[in-house]
Amino acid sequence: MKLIRFISLFCSLVVLFPVSMMAAPANPTPVVFTQKDGSTVTIRQFGDEHYHFTKTIDGILVVGDGNGNYVYADAKGNPSGFIAKDAAERTPDELKFLESLNQSEVHSKHKALNGVRFPETLAPSVIKPAALLRANKRVSSFVTGDRYFPVMLLSTDDAEAFDSAKVYKKLNKKGYSEDGHVGSMRDYFIESSGGKFKPTFDVYPISLPMIFGEYRNERTLITSAIDKLVEREDFKKRAEKYEEECPFILMHPLSNEEASAYNADYYSHQYTLRALMKSVYTKDGYTFNNYAFVSQKDEDTGKLNRLATIAHEFSHVLGLYDLYGVDAEGYATVGPLPFDLMALGTRNGGGRFPPTFSAFERESMGWMLLDEVFPDSLLRPHMLEPLSEMHAYSITNPKHGDEYYVIEYRPAVGFDSKISESEYSGIQGKNGVFVWYVDYDETAFYSNYPNSDPNNLHIDVMQVLDSKNTYYADFSYKREKGKTEIPGIFDLKVYGDSLVCFVLTQEEGVKACPKPKPSAIGAVRSSAPFAPVQMRVLEGMLTVQAPVPGSKRLKIVDAMGVCIQDIPFEGESVQVNVSSWARGNVLVMVEAGGKRVSSRFITVR
Incomplete structure (x- = not known):
């Protein structure tokens, strides 16, 4: 199956096209603000860079006066001459002024003046993953x-x-x-x-x-x-x-x-x-x-x-891109809120533990490849390493290649250890196997609003699985009535922070996925002085990217333990045509300097 999923080509095109202004959503936690005259007012901020606004704790719209003060907005949504104060401190003249206003109308006027402050223009361009290897040379x-x-x-x-x-x-x-x-x-x-x-x-x-x-x-x-x-x-x-x-x-x-x-x-x-x-x-x-x-x-x-x-x-x-959506009050309510830095992961663990980029974002940046899961692998167990090892699966709508699921494993380690501790949304995440849904829409992503419509999200975490939640079904699609033969994840097994194993059918449980021995499986750890080794089978070609210095060897072992390929190579990548091989799992190993630096089971169709 030819994938036509989009991969972002950033950087070189970032400087060629102006991009829409982008930022994180405002934090609506009340803040005591000191005015220039020494008085104080408790305010809350809402929205983001496209449109943000400030209110007092009792809901009065206030705006900056350009001199470092917050003042009440007038009937036209512009600054008035009244320095904003908390309700108990307002003078009779201030109260009379505020009583003359309809706050809903004031807000509408303010939004009309400020809601289109930064017109949308093209965000960085994208390319299709079928040309991923060529694309990586262009990034x-x-x-x-x-x-x-x-x-x-x-x-x-x-x-x-x-x-x-x-x-x-x-x-x-x-x-x-x-x-x-x-x-x-x-x-x-x-x-x-x-x-x-x-x-x-x-x-x-x-x-x-x-x-x-x-x-x-x-x-x-x-x-x-x-x-x-x-x-x-x-x-x-x-x-x-x-x-x-x-x-x-x-x-x-x-x-x-x-x-x-x-x-x-x-x-x-x-x-x-x-x-x-x-x-x-x-x-x-x-x-x-x-x-x-x-x-x-x-x-x-x-x-x-x-x-x-x-x-x-x-x-x-x-x-x-930003991956959150805001409601009418400018409060971020939809999207992968605590799971992603480009949503509300900015508030995890007091802002000290931003969740690392998702597999979707890493693939977009050209940093990793996703292993595509095909229907003929239903009866075989699938082994998934932590995302830190640059390993994740994708399951694609057979009728629309831009709509797919991503499966990644995030144990509570390092930057990802505070996903369950967000200060903002009231929606707490958890660690485990993330099942993301991606519906790539060129217009939505170009405008930096992929999740502006809560009824039509283009990217979200649909489910998080752990050893106590071992079932997820219904890999369904919206576009072109797509329906994959892969129904869902079943019988999930978790082996500490190093590996999970699952099958994709109710017909079989996890029987052939033994607990790994240390160093038996896994790409080069991220603490190593070079990037992890990546492997992918796409359209009959096994591609191995190994940014490891020096001479290397690629060894492939079948299910019986027989070495069926032993290939020396010097560069950072090597390809093997596997289109005629028998279907099944093989162990692919990369050695450098006589030592194994990576090994991974892959599926040959």
């Missing part, structure tokens, strides 16, 4: 290998920046563990990519001469910071490590709430200078375009912002 090195990105840590005349050494450690230090973290942002992307993407975030303190409120628009703030950056000798010495159109992170010194009181656009987001300014920005021979705009200060704690928030915005720079 920009922007998301592979050792890459370097400048981070501008801003301070202004009235707002100090966080300590740059502290920020650098949070972004880069291996095994970063301060304040209960399980790793740095660099650790997060190395883990999510299986070692294929190793970013370093160079932190540059940038001191701007005016007070924050005098930088009235995003263009002025960013270009003023860039002008300072390119004057730094340490930047000049490292500039050759950056991309030609340099992607960057700008961290301003306030929280989202504080910054939004000056400019509604100053909400953490991703954008491009080409879209913002109608051109890239060039200064002293250096060119800048794609960026993440992030607050330094967490609105809840006042501490350095959550690792997950920064990682979410930077993931947009890489090209990933």
